Amino acid sequence: MSTPFHVFDIARTSEMLEPVDFNRRDRLTHVDRCFPAEIVNVIRLTGSEKLFQLRIVDRAERERFRFKAGQFVMVEVPGYGEIPISISSSPSKPDILELCIRRAGVVTGALHRARRGATVGIRGPFGSHFPMASMRGHSVLLIAGGLGLAPLRSAIYDTIDHRSEFADVRILYGTGDPGNLLFDYQYDEWRRIDDIDLQVIVERPDDAWTGPVGMITDLLDRIELDPARTFAIVCGPPVMFRFVCARLSEAGMPMQRMLVSLERRMHCGMGKCCRCNVGSTFTCLDGPVFDFWTVMNLKEAI
Amino acid sequence: MLFRTLPKDGLRVLVEQMIGEVEVIGPTRVADRADGRPIHHFLPVASFDDIDLGYETTEYSAKTYFLPFVESLSTFSFDAEGWRQEIRYELEPRAIVGLHACDVNGLLKLDKVLARDHYPSPYYIARRRNTFVVGIDHEPCDGGFCRSVHADTVTRGCDLFLTDLGDRYFVAIGSDRGYSAMQRVGSSEVSERDSDDYLEVRRHLAAIEQPAIPVHHLPNILDLEFSSELWARWGGRCLSCGTCAMVCPTCYCYGVTERVSMDFARGRKLKRLYSCNLVDFAEVAGGHNFRPDRETRLKYRYYHQHRGFVEEHDEPKCVGCNRCGRACLSGINPVEVIRDLQTEERA
Numbered sequence: 121m122s123t124p125f126h127v128f129d130i131a132r133t134s135e136m137l138e139p140v141d142f143n144r145r146d147r148l149t150h151v152d153r154c155f156p157a158e159i160v161n162v163i164r165l166t167g168s169e170k171l172f173q174l175r176i177v178d179r180a181e182r183e184r185f186r187f188k189a190g191q192f193v194m195v196e197v198p199g200y201g202e203i204p205i206s207i208s209s210s211p212s213k214p215d216i217l218e219l220c221i222r223r224a225g226v227v228t229g230a231l232h233r234a235r236r237g238a239t240v241g242i243r244g245p246f247g248s249h250f251p252m253a254s255m256r257g258h259s260v261l262l263i264a265g266g267l268g269l270a271p272l273r274s275a276i277y278d279t280i281d282h283r284s285e286f287a288d289v290r291i292l293y294g295t296g297d298p299g300n301l302l303f304d305y306q307y308d309e310w311r312r313i314d315d316i317d318l319q320v321i322v323e324r325p326d327d328a329w330t331g332p333v334g335m336i337t338d339l340l341d342r343i344e345l346d347p348a349r350t351f352a353i354v355c356g357p358p359v360m361f362r363f364v365c366a367r368l369s370e371a372g373m374p375m376q377r378m379l380v381s382l383e384r385r386m387h388c389g390m391g392k393c394c395r396c397n398v399g400s401t402f403t404c405l406d407g408p409v410f411d412f413w414t415v416m417n418l419k420e421a422i
Numbered sequence: 423m424l425f426r427t428l429p430k431d432g433l434r435v436l437v438e439q440m441i442g443e444v445e446v447i448g449p450t451r452v453a454d455r456a457d458g459r460p461i462h463h464f465l466p467v468a469s470f471d472d473i474d475l476g477y478e479t480t481e482y483s484a485k486t487y488f489l490p491f492v493e494s495l496s497t498f499s500f501d502a503e504g505w506r507q508e509i510r511y512e513l514e515p516r517a518i519v520g521l522h523a524c525d526v527n528g529l530l531k532l533d534k535v536l537a538r539d540h541y542p543s544p545y546y547i548a549r550r551r552n553t554f555v556v557g558i559d560h561e562p563c564d565g566g567f568c569r570s571v572h573a574d575t576v577t578r579g580c581d582l583f584l585t586d587l588g589d590r591y592f593v594a595i596g597s598d599r600g601y602s603a604m605q606r607v608g609s610s611e612v613s614e615r616d617s618d619d620y621l622e623v624r625r626h627l628a629a630i631e632q633p634a635i636p637v638h639h640l641p642n643i644l645d646l647e648f649s650s651e652l653w654a655r656w657g658g659r660c661l662s663c664g665t666c667a668m669v670c671p672t673c674y675c676y677g678v679t680e681r682v683s684m685d686f687a688r689g690r691k692l693k694r695l696y697s698c699n700l701v702d703f704a705e706v707a708g709g710h711n712f713r714p715d716r717e718t719r720l721k722y723r724y725y726h727q728h729r730g731f732v733e734e735h736d737e738p739k740c741v742g743c744n745r746c747g748r749a750c751l752s753g754i755n756p757v758e759v760i761r762d763l764q765t766e767e768r769a
């Protein structure tokens with residue numbers, strides 16, 4: 121009689137033979153396979169943050185890689201570990217990915233020591249994105265505190281790339297010390313674009329600082345907004361977005377039109393390791409981008 | 423499901439045949455407690471006689487054969503050119519004999535997360551599909567509450583499921599390979615007497631007393647009691663040791679770490695099962711911990727079991743085996759915690 125035991129070779133099932141595509145999240149795929157990506161340039165931003173420009177080495181994989189503003193990738197530094205990092209560049213230029221990375225520990229430390237020409241691994245893109253399509257036709261308020269400018273920059277680019285489809289565009293950015301301002305070399309470029317209003321505020325000015333001083337909410341007090349036709353994206357630490365969103369609510373903005381990005385520990389990006397769980401929601405699948413109403417309703421979110 | 427009956431020694435023939443072909447895992451009596459009650463583990467066996475099908479429960483569930491405590495996700499080889507990633511999936515066919523209904527239902531819950539949901543896991547599916555599962559009916563174990571969470575019977579999720587009818591087994595066949603296995607040994611068509619005897623056993627099992635804890639309204643109760651001081655009461659006893667998650671048939675969370683060989687030629691990406699009760703479960707870079715105290719971590723475990731999972735899959739992530747309750751050195755057990763939740767009086 122024949123044996124009931126037949127080897128089931130998963131790597132040979134038809135789906136697994138298809139190219140890896142993390143955007144098709146319900147399909148069986150090599151979930152742990154990363155795309156080798158070359159560090160094309162390293163740009164020093166501040167004492168602890170660098171911008172890495174990456175290009176996926178394989179051409180077919182590079183052409184398949186598409187993302188939306190607000191999504192993140194898992195960056196693999198072989199031998200060191202794998203970490204979630206928001207994509208900081210324009211979704212219309214997916215060939216060169218830009219990641220703004222703060223030196224915070226083992227993996228980010230290794231990245232900060234890496235030089236151009238080195239190869240890291242990329243898995244993704246993962247997670248939810250800013251609802252840029254629904255935002256069209258509205259005014260947008262893009263607000264960031266500290267490292268929050270990293271994910272917000274992708275939304276800024278998306279807005280600029282489709283400028284005529286939005287009404288007023290305002291960018292508000294705040295940080296502690298002027299020395300920690302990210303992408304300061306780009307402010308002039310953004311300001312020169314017709315009808316983009318960029319304001320930067322610091323809490324602890326140095327002698328050279330001539331701009332406004334205070335908290336990010338101080339900038340909000342100075343602007344007029346039409347709550348009925350505005351969307352806001354708020355990226356930064358929880359204390360910051362809680363204050364900002366409270367202020368926007370007072371001004372009459374519906375909570376569903378305020379988008380925030382949450383940060384949690386992540387070890388998979390695929391709803392499997394549970395590390396990013398908030399209440400009963402996986403930040404890597406249903407987030408990192410949530411509207412503020414959802415965040416308010418997530419137990420233990422803020 | 424198709425049904426057949428199998429003479430008692432037919433099972434021995436079946437298992438001995440399997441042992442000749444693949445690795446066979448079964449409940450094995452490994453030691454006795456001071457009071458004489460035996461301790462069982464699911465371990466590889468060399469003969470049918472190593473298996474103790476009359477076991478009451480095991481300390482650990484059999485999940486390690488599907489979700490190993492430590493598993494290599496991929497390896498990296500380093501050379502002058504850079505690095506290359508290699509991935510291997512588990513392809514050795516294996517059989518597990520003697521899973522109780524709760525553990526088969528536990529596998530079905532793992533299937534929902536790991537085989538069907540977003541990003542199905544090839545590591546898990548490879549192990550699951552290469553494992554032949556034989557389940558068996560039994561009298562409810564001490565302290566178990568499987569009936570309350572509908573995990574006391576099996577309708578799918580295994581290849582064969584046996585019910586002891588005294589001199590023969592009533593066999594539910596759940597797969598084509600289960601069917602070919604039954605073809606190899608002398609099984610027979612189900613007679614009217616077999617069906618009657620089977621239903622009699624079902625009635626007998628259903629009549630055995632078990633703690634009854636309603637769980638269907640827990641999602642709301644958990645929200646209501648989110649800030650209840652009962653969490654401090656139970657959480658204050660928790661040692662944050664993570665044992666409950668290790669022994670649980672449905673806990674699957676993990677952490678990933680990387681290791682490099684001494685000669686720097688190879689790296690390995692290791693997945694280790696984790697526990698949401700461990701202190702750094704939700705700690706992020708910079709040292710911020712989203713669940714710094716043990717009561718919020720313990721609460722989170724119940725949240726995932728009885729609210730988060732229910733929202734996603736319409737059933738709790740618990741099969742009522744009470745392994746976590748038995749293993750906990752602090753006496754934290756789901757029956758009492760859930761009863762406490764339901765009777766909590768608020769000021």
Ligand SMILES: Cc1cc2nc3c(=O)[nH]c(=O)nc-3n(C[C@H](O)[C@H](O)[C@H](O)COP(=O)(O)OP(=O)(O)OC[C@H]3O[C@@H](n4cnc5c(N)ncnc54)[C@H](O)[C@@H]3O)c2cc1C
Binds near residue numbers: 202219220223705
């Ligand atoms: C969706 C998302 C987007 C992010 N985007 C950025 C970004 O654009 N720029 C940036 O600089 N940082 C970002 N972070 C934070 C970044 O992931 C952590 O700084 C990084 O994981 C620290 O890793 P490490 O090995 O250097 O630190 P260590 O402290 O040595 O951490 C060890 C391990 O812990 C885990 N871990 C620690 N902290 C975090 C964390 N905050 N989130 C997830 N896992 C963690 C990782 O698995 C890491 O390998 C983001 C985090 C998330 C969740």
Ligand code: SF4
Binds near residue numbers: 666753754
């Ligand atoms: S509940 Fe018990 S087994 Fe679980 S972590 Fe706490 S002390 Fe350990």
Ligand code: SF4
Binds near residue numbers: 666671672673747
């Ligand atoms: S939570 Fe406890 S009782 Fe429920 S399945 Fe896990 S170990 Fe068994």
Ligand code: FES
Binds near residue numbers: 385386393397
């Ligand atoms: S990062 Fe693993 S579940 Fe979200």
